Structure formats: C-alpha cells, structure tokens
Amino acid sequence: MTSTALTLFNSLTRKAEVFAPVHEGEARVYSCGPTVYNYPHIGNMRAYVFADMLGRLLTWKGYRLTHVINITDVGHLTDDADQGEDKMEKMAAARSQSIWDIAEHYTQAYWQDVAALNIRQPARWTIATDYIDSMIAFAERIAPQHCYELDSGLYFDVSTVADYGRLARAVTDEGEGRIEAVEGKRNAADFAIWRKTPAGETRQMEWDSPWGRGAPGWHLECSVMSGEVLGFPFDIHTGGIDHREIHHPNEIAQNQAFCGCGGESAMSLADPANSGARIWMHNNFLVERSGKMSKSSGEFLRLQLLVDKGYHPLAYRMLCLQAHYRSELEFSWDGLGAALVRLKRLLAAARNVIDAVEDGAALADVQAAVTHPRLAPLLDKFDAALSDDLNTPVALTVLEEAVALKKVDAAQMGALVAAMMSALGLPLADREALRVAPKGASITEDEIEDILARRKAARADRDFALSDALRDELAAKGVDVMDGDPLGWEWQLA
Numbered sequence: 214m215t216s217t218a219l220t221l222f223n224s225l226t227r228k229a230e231v232f233a234p235v236h237e238g239e240a241r242v243y244s245c246g247p248t249v250y251n252y253p254h255i256g257n258m259r260a261y262v263f264a265d266m267l268g269r270l271l272t273w274k275g276y277r278l279t280h281v282i283n284i285t286d287v288g289h290l291t292d293d294a295d296q297g298e299d300k301m302e303k304m305a306a307a308r309s310q311s312i313w314d315i316a317e318h319y320t321q322a323y324w325q326d327v328a329a330l331n332i333r334q335p336a337r338w339t340i341a342t343d344y345i346d347s348m349i350a351f352a353e354r355i356a357p358q359h360c361y362e363l364d365s366g367l368y369f370d371v372s373t374v375a376d377y378g379r380l381a382r383a384v385t386d387e388g389e390g391r392i393e394a395v396e397g398k399r400n401a402a403d404f405a406i407w408r409k410t411p412a413g414e415t416r417q418m419e420w421d422s423p424w425g426r427g428a429p430g431w432h433l434e435c436s437v438m439s440g441e442v443l444g445f446p447f448d449i450h451t452g453g454i455d456h457r458e459i460h461h462p463n464e465i466a467q468n469q470a471f472c473g474c475g476g477e478s479a480m481s482l483a484d485p486a487n488s489g490a491r492i493w494m495h496n497n498f499l500v501e502r503s504g505k506m507s508k509s510s511g512e513f514l515r516l517q518l519l520v521d522k523g524y525h526p527l528a529y530r531m532l533c534l535q536a537h538y539r540s541e542l543e544f545s546w547d548g549l550g551a552a553l554v555r556l557k558r559l560l561a562a563a564r565n566v567i568d569a570v571e572d573g574a575a576l577a578d579v580q581a582a583v584t585h586p587r588l589a590p591l592l593d594k595f596d597a598a599l600s601d602d603l604n605t606p607v608a609l610t611v612l613e614e615a616v617a618l619k620k621v622d623a624a625q626m627g628a629l630v631a632a633m634m635s636a637l638g639l640p641l642a643d644r645e646a647l648r649v650a651p652k653g654a655s656i657t658e659d660e661i662e663d664i665l666a667r668r669k670a671a672r673a674d675r676d677f678a679l680s681d682a683l684r685d686e687l688a689a690k691g692v693d694v695m696d697g698d699p700l701g702w703e704w705q706l707a
C-alpha cells in the first residue's frame with residue numbers, strides 16, 4: 214500500500230513542489246472568485262472546476278480543507294491594470310439598474326453553475342463589500358511605508374517591496390505599455406489600492422476613508438479577504454493564468470508590505486511564504502478557435518446554453534477533467550459531445566458495481582477497504598496520477614480501467630469506484646439523468662417513451678411498417694432511435 218507524495222506546480226517558483234502544509238493536517242486555500250457584473254462563461258467555470266478538483270484532492274490526501282472563494286462586487290476595472298471604469302458601475306449604468314441588484318442577480322447565476330458542475334461549497338464565500346472596513350484598516354497599516362496619495366487615489370509604490378512581479382512572466386514592453394500613465398505615479402506598475410470618487414461625481418458604491426470618499430482597488434480586496442479569513446501565510450492561492458500577470462503580483466506586493474509590518478522593504482520572495490501564500494496555482498484558459506473566451510468581449514458561452522442544446526452540465530466538467538489544468542483547452546461542440554458519451558459510458562459501468570457514493574472519501578479509508586490484489590494497484594495508480602500536480606486525464610483512464618474489471622470482489626470494487634468518482638466530483642447518477650431535452654425540442658421524454666413502447670409492441674407483432682413509421686415520427690421530432698446500442702440506450706437527441 215503506497216501513498217504518493219502530493220506535488221503541486223507553484224507558479225511563483227515555477228517548480229513542482231511537495232505540498233507541506235503551514236498548519237499540520239490542514240490545507241487552507243483561497244480562490245479568486247468572479248466579478249459579478251455579468252453571467253459567468255464556461256471559461257470562468259473552468260477556473261472553479263480546477264479549484265474544486267484541488268480541494269477534493271486535498272481532502273483525498275487527508276487534509277482538513279478550508280476553502281474560501283470571494284465574490285467581487287466592487288472595484289474590478291475594465292482593465293486589470295489601473296485603467297478604465299469599474300465593471301460593476303459600467304453595467305449598472307448601461308442597464309439603469311442598481312449595482313446591488315446586478316451583483317445579487319449574477320452571484321445567484323454563478324452559484325447555479327457551481328451547483329450544476331458539482332463544485333463543492335467552499336467553507337466561506339467572501340463578498341468584497343462586506344470587508345470594506347478591513348480593507349481600509351489594511352491600507353492604513355501599509356500606507357505610511359508603501360503608498361502615496363494622488364488626486365485620483367492612494368497608490369502602492371511597487372519599488373518598496375522586494376522582487377516585485379516575480380510571479381509574472383517576463384515583463385514585456387507591451388505589458389508595461391498596458392499600465393496607464395497616471396500623472397504623478399512613481400513607477401509604471403504602481404496601482405491604486407483606493408480610488409477616490411472624482412470631484413462632482415457620485416458612484417453607486419462608495420465609502421468614506423482617510424483618503425476621501427471612494428472605493429477599494431480590486432487587488433486590495435483579495436489580499437484582505439484571504440489574509441483575514443485564512444491568516445498569512447496560508448497554503449494555496451488559485452486563479453486563472455491572466456491573474457498571474459497583474460492581479461496576483463499586486464496582491465503579493467500588498468501581502469509583503471502587510472506582513473513586513475514595520476515596513477522593511479526586504480521580504481524577499483525567495484521564501485514564497487512572504488507572498489502571503491506558499492503556493493500560487495493557475496489554471497490555463499478555455500479557448501475557442503477565435504481566441505480566449507471573455508466576458509468583457511460581450512459574446513460568450515454560458516453553461517445554460519450548453520444545457521439548452523441538450524448537453525448535461527456534467528459533460529462540461531468531464532471535458533475539463535480530460536485536460537490537465539495547466540494546458541490550454543479548446544472548446545468545441547464535438548469535444549463536448551464526446552465528453553458526454555464518455556461520461557455516460559462511465560456512469561453506466563459504474564452503476565453496475567455500486568449503488569451509493571459518499572462524497573469526500575479520504576485515501577487512507579479507501580486503502581483500508583480495498584486490499585484485493587487486482588484493485589489495490591489501481592488505487593495506487595489513481596492516487597499517483599492525482600498527486601502528480603492533479604493529473605486528472607490519467608486519473609480518469611485509471612477509473613475506466615477499474616470499472617472494466619470483471620470477476621473481482623464486488624464490495625471492494627464498489628468501494629474503489631465510488632471513492633474514485635467522488636475524488637473526481639462525478640456523481641453516481643443514473644445515466645438517464647444525463648438526458649437533457651434541448652430547449653427547442655418539440656417532444657417530451659414521456660412522449661418519446663410512449664412512442665418507443667408502441668414501437669416495441671409493433672416489432673413484437675412483426676408489424677415492421679408501423680415500427681418504421683414510429684421511428685420516422687421520432688426522427689422528425691429530433692430523436693434518433695438507437696437499436697442495439699451496447700449500453701442499452703434506446704434513444705438520443707439528434
């Protein structure tokens with residue numbers, strides 16, 4: 214019986230590192246959450262499937278997990294650097310709606326997608342506007358040694374911390390060029406941690422502060438929420454790779470300033486713990502042939518659109534698991550269809566071996582239950598794949614190997630498969646539950662079943678003309694009859 218050491222790729226050191234928790238037996242994780250000015254697109258949701266898989270893996274390895282995901286309802290500008298308008302204010306103005314209503318609506322929409330993708334609830338959802346007092350206190354503490362005030366706000370001087378930008382890839386001319394030249398900024402990369410409301414303007418969301426009325430900067434929010442709830446240094450900070458370039462380097466600079474207390478500029482990042490988190494992890498993008506999927510570009514795919522077209526949301530989870538989180542993943546409808554078929558086959562096979570699945574099994578418990586000489590090696594292989602920086606594509610193939618085994622101890626087989634499914638966040642639903650009628654379908658499932666029953670009766674009577682006519686009737690309504698399907702599926706949506 215072996216248990217592979219857990220290694221995770223740390224973007225800060227650019228190395229795979231053996232996970233060593235800050236607090237014995239615990240894992241504390243913070244994931245940058247969505248800015249709730251619009252529906253999440255499926256690219257955004259890849260970031261949360263990844264964060265969920267990481268959490269499940271830590272549970273699997275026996276750590277007590279505290280996972281925090283924030284909801285950004287203020288402060289995220291249309292450009293991640295210091296440029297543009299607040300995304301929330303902009304949407305509220307365009308819709309002539311209250312910003313609070315917008316935040317509420319899109320937070321609920323995001324949570325629906327979270328549930329549909331079987332993403333576990335974190336220990337805490339932190340809502341940025343609930344932490345304004347803490348943000349002001351944090352800014353007050355670092356301001357004397359690390360910040361300066363301009364007409365437009367309180368700015369962080371990046372030259373006051375060591376190794377600024379180490380997390381980002383090489384700073385290119387283009388990257389520097391994206392950072393707005395605010396008059397009076399000491400360094401191009403300096404950023405506002407508090408934005409003052411310009412004279413004569415009012416914002417829907419603004420608060421009093423020692424630097425005047427205004428709103429916190431987006432980078433400040435995540436430093437404050439992660440530090441307050443998890444304590445610096447915590448174990449792992451996650452986000453999409455776009456955050457590796459600006460948002461996370463800025464969070465790190467603030468955390469260095471905050472943890473340096475007296476304002477010493479050193480706090481070298483040679484010790485990753487000085488960054489506020491020991492490990493920084495980033496999922497790669499979901500892309501379309503035309504490029505990165507983006508909310509701000511206006512046109513994007515929502516999970517609901519996949520469902521409207523007849524794909525169960527878990528087909529999308531499967532699509533994500535089929536790729537390593539650090540690889541770019543290209544979305545295509547064919548790819549999604551193939552992921553759905555693979556998931557159906559897996560569920561059909563898994564249902565044969567188990568009836569119930571318990572969420573959140575830990576490896577040690579499964580090892581105690583699964584000792585059979587043909588099963589235990591598969592458990593080791595599965596554990597080794599996940600422990601190797603979350604290699605879900607390989608873990609999936611090991612699960613498929615397990616469900617295909619014949620004539621092994623049924624109880625142990627059941628325990629093994631159930632544990633693997635739960636580690637991957639795949640529920641043991643009946644495969645029928647994956648059937649989703651497309652929005653435009655002109656027929657209900659009951660009607661389909663009714664016609665199929667009549668067709669079966671016709672075939673039993675050797676009335677093939679009627680049987681063919683009934684099949685044509687279904688085809689006209691967008692349903693393919695699947696005679697002789699090896700898994701016993703009787704129909705599928707065309």
Ligand SMILES: Nc1ncnc2c1ncn2[C@@H]1O[C@H](COP(=O)(O)OP(=O)(O)OP(=O)(O)O)[C@@H](O)[C@H]1O
Pocket residue numbers: 245246247248249255256257258259260451452453454455456496497498499500505506507508509510
């Ligand atoms: N195409 C994508 N693939 C994977 N992750 C993504 C993609 N786009 C954004 N993310 C990640 O989704 C999470 C939520 O992003 P957020 O709500 O801040 O999006 P946004 O910046 O407002 O939208 P967008 O970048 O789409 O305009 C972040 O971790 C971000 O890095």
Ligand SMILES: [Zn+2]
Pocket residue numbers: 244245246435460
């Ligand atoms: Zn963040």
